Amino acid sequence: SLGPGTVGIHGDSQLYFLTSAFMTMVLIFLHTFWGILFFHGCEHRRWWEIAAVVVMHLAVSGSTFCNPLYVGSLVPSYLLMAAAAAWAYLLSGGSAQNLRRFLLCLQSGASPQPAS
Numbered sequence: 471s472l473g474p475g476t477v478g479i480h481g482d483s484q485l486y487f488l489t490s491a492f493m494t495m496v497l498i499f500l501h502t503f504w505g506i507l508f509f510h511g512c513e514h515r516r517w518w519e520i521a522a523v524v525v526m527h528l529a530v531s532g533s534t535f536c537n538p539l540y541v542g543s544l545v546p547s548y549l550l551m552a553a554a555a556a557w558a559y560l561l562s563g564g565s566a567q568n569l570r571r572f573l574l575c576l577q578s579g580a581s582p583q584p585a586s
Contacts, residue, residue, distance in 0.1 A: 489540040495545045500530060503554040510561045526550055 504523045511519030530550060534543030559569070571577075 482515065485540055489537070489544065492544055493534070496529070496544070496551050500526075500547070500551050500554060503551070503558040506558040508553065508560060526554065 508523045530547050531547050533543040
């Protein structure tokens with residue numbers, strides 16, 4: 471991926487391939503989270519949520535104009551992804567307590583009832 475066969479024009483940064491892979495990954499996650507946020511906004515008639523998704527999409531797409539400075543598009547995109555992930559998690563019924571239980575591998579207080 472970093473050799474002479476890398477796609478691009480001669481003289482460009484060798485980080486093109488790696489940056490494209492990371493940008494593709496963040497866009498896949500963002501589209502997943504945006505889908506949750508958009509349809510939640512549609513279902514509950516919260517037009518500002520739909521507008522927020524459109525604005526976030528335009529912001530990430532517009533940040534790719536900064537691609538000669540790869541940090542200029544990747545860092546803001548990943549920060550926006552973290553915010554969208556947290557927002558989608560909370561809208562879908564997640565809570566800080568559930569996240570803590572998951573990260574600490576704790577089970578809920580209720581034990582399963584044996585089948586009779």
